[in-house]
Structures are given as structure tokens and as C-alpha cells.
Amino acid sequence: MSALPRLERPGYLRVDEPAATGSVAADRIRRRIPNILSIAGSDPSGGAGIQADLKSIAANGGYGMAAITALTAQNTRGVRAVHVPPVAFLTEQLDAIADDARVDAVKLGMLGSAEVVAAVGDWLVGTRPAVVVLDPVMIATSGDRLLDADAERALRDLLPLADLVTPNLAELAVLVGEPVADDWAAALAQGRALAAATGVRVLVKGGHLAGPETPDALVEADDTTVGFDGARIATTNTHGTGCSLSSAIATRRAVTGDWSVAVGEARAWLRESIAAGSELEVGGGNGPIHHFAGVWARGGTTTPPTPADLAAEWWEETAGIRSAIDDLPFVRRLADGSLPRDAFLDYLGQDAVYLRDYARVLAAASRLAPDADAQRFWAGSAAGALAEELASHERLLAGAAATAHPEPDATTTAYLDHLLAAVARGEYGVVVAALLPCFQLYVDLGMRLAAGGFGAAARRPEHPYAPWLASYADPGFAESTRIATGILATTAAAATPALRERMRRAYRVSAEHELAFFGAPRGGSAAEAAAPHDADGARNPATVVATATA
Numbered sequence: 083m084s085a086l087p088r089l090e091r092p093g094y095l096r097v098d099e100p101a102a103t104g105s106v107a108a109d110r111i112r113r114r115i116p117n118i119l120s121i122a123g124s125d126p127s128g129g130a131g132i133q134a135d136l137k138s139i140a141a142n143g144g145y146g147m148a149a150i151t152a153l154t155a156q157n158t159r160g161v162r163a164v165h166v167p168p169v170a171f172l173t174e175q176l177d178a179i180a181d182d183a184r185v186d187a188v189k190l191g192m193l194g195s196a197e198v199v200a201a202v203g204d205w206l207v208g209t210r211p212a213v214v215v216l217d218p219v220m221i222a223t224s225g226d227r228l229l230d231a232d233a234e235r236a237l238r239d240l241l242p243l244a245d246l247v248t249p250n251l252a253e254l255a256v257l258v259g260e261p262v263a264d265d266w267a268a269a270l271a272q273g274r275a276l277a278a279a280t281g282v283r284v285l286v287k288g289g290h291l292a293g294p295e296t297p298d299a300l301v302e303a304d305d306t307t308v309g310f311d312g313a314r315i316a317t318t319n320t321h322g323t324g325c326s327l328s329s330a331i332a333t334r335r336a337v338t339g340d341w342s343v344a345v346g347e348a349r350a351w352l353r354e355s356i357a358a359g360s361e362l363e364v365g366g367g368n369g370p371i372h373h374f375a376g377v378w379a380r381g382g383t384t385t386p387p388t389p390a391d392l393a394a395e396w397w398e399e400t401a402g403i404r405s406a407i408d409d410l411p412f413v414r415r416l417a418d419g420s421l422p423r424d425a426f427l428d429y430l431g432q433d434a435v436y437l438r439d440y441a442r443v444l445a446a447a448s449r450l451a452p453d454a455d456a457q458r459f460w461a462g463s464a465a466g467a468l469a470e471e472l473a474s475h476e477r478l479l480a481g482a483a484a485t486a487h488p489e490p491d492a493t494t495t496a497y498l499d500h501l502l503a504a505v506a507r508g509e510y511g512v513v514v515a516a517l518l519p520c521f522q523l524y525v526d527l528g529m530r531l532a533a534g535g536f537g538a539a540a541r542r543p544e545h546p547y548a549p550w551l552a553s554y555a556d557p558g559f560a561e562s563t564r565i566a567t568g569i570l571a572t573t574a575a576a577a578t579p580a581l582r583e584r585m586r587r588a589y590r591v592s593a594e595h596e597l598a599f600f601g602a603p604r605g606g607s608a609a610e611a612a613a614p615h616d617a618d619g620a621r622n623p624a625t626v627v628a629t630a631t632a
């Protein structure tokens with residue numbers, strides 16, 4: 083191996099000083115979403131070649147682009163035919179990309195012919211991409227040749243234009259002109275020789291070793307070596323592992339700016355994807371790896387609704403409850419001023435009792451809030467509920483010589499139990515969802531009463547309950563409701579589907595409790611029957627209303 087000749091590079095110049103931006107060399111720039119170009123062959127079965135590259139780039143956080151060097155007719159069992167289109171057209175593809183988009187890293191895969199290798203070499207010299215990863219594809223997993231003999235020689239000349247070369251054991255052997263290494267020590271020695279001879283860092287891959295281990299090693303030209311251990315995963319889904327790994331490394335290198343970090347991250351992802359390959363049902367040979375196994379498991383595959391859509395949808399679901407509230411005799415008589423005073427005071431007393439616990443639930447939302455703005459908002463709302471709403475109730479009740487702190491009736495108890503149970507369960511989203519109908523339904527009703535939606539009487543200053551009506555049409559209350567709705571909607575949109583469903587239910591149940599609260603018998607007339615329970619054990623306020631108003 084020490085006799086390995088330093089490779090000559092007719093036609094190419096090693097690019098040691100890539101174009102720099104400011105004081106940071108271009109290849110050190112970290113990109114949030116890097117643009118990664120794969121220059122490789124097509125595998126119509128989707129497991130290797132550009133198809134694998136694009137999936138790997140996407141799964142690893144990059145934007146994938148692909149210029150096709152060659153078409154293969156292959157499946158998981160083998161390669162049937164290879165067609166290399168006119169090389170001039172490959173150059174057209176590459177120029178079209180370079181003329182328009184920033185290329186943060188290039189991954190080279192199957193190049194097919196010496197002519198293609200030369201064209202790619204010329205393009206690399208002309209464009210000087212910041213990062214070049216060369217996977218010297220020669221033989222497919224199935225054993226089929228993907229590169230002719232001339233091209234093998236040409237590929238060696240391309241090595242100095244790469245920042246990293248990722249040969250498997252057979253390809254490494256060809257590149258150093260030796261027999262295939264039959265153990266890891268021999269493979270490492272070949273990788274070191276290649277790195278020393280070319281000045282290019284080499285990822286030595288142990289996927290084709292016999293035995294239970296699949297080590298890889300990153301060997302720098304100065305012989306510094308970083309090893310990566312890993313037990314062999316028992317699977318036949320290894321089609322495209324090399325393509326996928328090299329694209330993943332190119333992507334993570336563009337993101338992190340560090341080679342060994344990039345290899346470590348790419349390998350962790352690759353191993354997860356190899357292990358999940360058996361979930362796929364593609365072909366009868368060496369199946370593909372599951373490029374998105376981890377991404378899907380962690381992020382799901384359904385697009386969540388937008389906050390605005392959610393807020394509108396949930397509000398729409400309360401349409402029936404809102405029209406039932408509008409039709410309640412209590413609301414009608416409140417609007418036209420004919421509601422008996424004792425019924426109003428009874429309502430006010432229950433509302434005062436309700437507000438004290440409602441303020442506790444607002445305070446709990448503040449305690450659970452994930453950010454300072456929301457924390458402040460809920461704490462402010464809790465203070466407002468006590469200092470403004472409850473205080474004004476107490477004034478009205480004191481003026482009428484009625485108690486501001488009566489025992490809660492069954493309807494109030496049911497509503498408060500629902501709110502306090504949400505707090506006890508401790509899920510912020512559910513607490514917020516349970517709190518919201520009180521804001522929204524009061525603002526909605528207050529605004530419509532003030533706008534004359536229930537007749538002109540509600541707008542007259544001499545209306546017997548004018549101060550109460552005014553407080554719910556207050557623009558400050560409307561603004562708080564807008565903010566609360568925004569918090570609910572963004573929290574719901576970011577929630578898991580299961581949590582979102584619990585939130586929706588809490589919201590709906592609170593809206594039903596609002597209906598029951600407005601519809602409860604008032605004025606000390608009818609003693610209320612205990613509220614019935616639905617199948618989930620939750621009180622069903624709609625039933626309460628039906629019985630209470632019958």
C-alpha cells in the first residue's frame with residue numbers, strides 16, 4: 083500500500099481555497115436549509131441513485147436537486163440495462179442549476195462513463211462548489227457493474243476535486259489497486275493509503291465485512307481517524323445504503339460545518355432508516371431503506387390545520403349552542419328588560435360564585451403557560467376577573483341587598499367541576515380550551531345585544547340592567563377575547579392530534595355549560611334537579627337546559 087502512487091490529475095486542479103464570503107470560507111458557512119445537488123444515476127425502483135439521494139437529503143434537512151447522469155432499468159433484484167444520455171445534456175442540466183441556485187454541497191454518485199466523469203470534473207472546476215462528496219459508485223448491491231473500466235480510471239482523477247470519498251470495500255480496493263480487504267484492519271489501511279495518496283478524506287465503510295459489526299471510519303489526509311462503531315442490523319433492506327449515506331453526509335456537513343459531526347448524524351439517521359426498511363413492501367430482492375421512518379414517527383404525516391382554520395371551525399361547531407342561548411327566555415327577557423329582578427340577582431350571584439373559581443382557572447393557565455406573554459395575559463385576566471367583573475357583581479348585589487357569595491347551584495357546580503378538572507389534569511391546551519367559551523360567548527352576546535340584535539330596548543340607557551349589558555360589550559373585553567382566541571388557536575394547531583381532540587372536547591363542553599348556565603332556573607323558583615351525566619361521566623349541560631327550561 084505504501085507503494086501506492088500519488089495520483090496524477092490530468093485536467094483538474096485541486097481547489098484548496100474555495101470562494102470565500104467575508105472572512106468565512108464558503109465551505110464553513112452553515113446553512114439552515116442547504117441546497118444539495120446530487121449528480122447521479124436514476125434508479126426507477128426508488129431505493130438507490132438520485133431517488134434515494136433526494137429522499138435522504140430531504141430527511142436530513144436539505145433542499146434536494148438532482149442532475150441525472152445515467153438511466154438504469156433496475157429493481158431490487160438487479161440492474162437490467164443502463165442508458166447514458168448525451169453528456170452535453172448533463173452539462174446543460176448542471177449549468178441550468180448553477181446559473182440560478184446557490185449550491186451548498188454536491189454529492190456525486192453513479193457517473194456511468196469516462197465522458198460523464200470528465201464533464202462533471204470540468205463543471206466542478208468551473209463552479210467550485212463549497213462541499214463535494216464523492217460516492218465512487220462502481221458496483222450495485224446486486225453485484226452489477228455501474229461503471230465501465232475507462233470510467234474507473236477517470237474516477238480516480240476526479241478524487242482530488244472531492245472533499246470526501248465514500249467507497250465501499252470493493253470500490254476502495256479498486257481505487258488503491260489491491261484485492262478487496264477481508265477484515266477491518268486491512269480496510270482501514272487501504273483507506274489511509276487512499277487518503278494519503280490523494281489528499282482527500284475517506285470514509286471507509288464496513289457494510290460488506292463478514293461478521294456482526296459494521297464499523298465506518300473517517301480518515302483525514304493527515305491520517306487522523308475517527309471511528310464509528312455499530313452492530314450489523316439483521317435485514318436484507320440494504321439497497322441504496324451507500325447512496326443514502328453519502329447524500330446525508332453532504333447535507334449534514336452543509337448544515338453543521340463539521341465532517342465528523344456530519345458523519346455521526348448521517349449514520350444515526352441511516353441506521354434508524356435501515357432498521358425500519360422491513361416496514362416497506364418493495365420488491366423481492368434487496369429492498370430499500372425507509373428514509374422517512376424517523377421523520378414520520380416524530381412528526382407524523384398529516385398536515386395540521388392552521389390556527390385561523392381551527393378557531394373558525396371550533397366556533398362554527400358552537401353555532402347550535404349559540405342559537406339555543408339566543409332563544410332562551412332568560413336572554414330574551416334580559417334583552418327587553420322584562421327579566422324579573424330576583425331572577426337577575428340570582429343569575430348575578432351564581433355568576434359571582436362562578437367568577438371566583440374561573441379566576442383560579444385563569445391563574446392556573448398562567449402557571450402552565452409556555453411563554454411569558456401568555457403567562458402575563460392569563461394572570462392579567464385572572465386579576466381582571468376578580469378586580470373588575472367580580473367587584474362589579476358585588477357592587478350590584480350589595481346595592482340590591484343580596485349576597486354576593488351564595489352556594490353554587492347544580493349548574494354552576496357542574497361548569498366549575500369541568501373547569502377545575504381540566505386544571506387538575508394539568509394540560510395547558512385543555513385548560514385554555516375550557517376557558518375560552520366564557521370569553522367568546524359573552525363577547526358575542528354582549529356585542530349583539532349592544533348592536534340591537536335583540537331589539538332596541540337593550541340599547542337604551544334606562545334599561546334596568548344597562549351597566550351589566552355595557553360591561554360585556556366593552557371593547558377591552560373584546561380585545562382580551564381576541565388575544566385569548568389567538569392563544570387557543572395557536573396552541574391547538576401546534577398540539578398532537580390527540581391533545582387537539584381533548585381540547586376540542588373541553589371547549590365544546592364549556593360552551594354547553596354556558597348554555598346551561600344561561601338556561602338555569604332563576605329567581606329561587608324551581609329547585610334544580612341534579613344534572614344528569616353522559617356516558618363519559620361528564621355532566622351534560624344540554625340535558626340540564628332541556629329539563630330546566632321545560
Ligand SMILES: Nc1ncnc2c1ncn2[C@@H]1O[C@H](COP(=O)(O)OP(=O)(O)O)[C@@H](O)[C@H]1O
Nearest residue numbers: 250287288289290296298314315320323324327
Ligand atoms: N446491515 C447493516 N447494518 C447496519 N449498517 C449497515 C448495514 N449494511 C450497511 N450498513 C451501513 O451502510 C453504509 C453503507 O455501507 P456499505 O454497505 O459498506 O456501502 P455501499 O452501500 O456503498 O455498498 C455504511 O455506513 C454501513 O456501515
Ligand SMILES: Cc1ncc(COP(=O)(O)O)c(N)n1
Nearest residue numbers: 123130131222322323324325
Ligand atoms: C442508479 C444507481 N446508483 C447507485 C447504485 C448503488 O446502490 P448502493 O447504494 O446500494 O450501492 C444503484 N444501485 N443505482
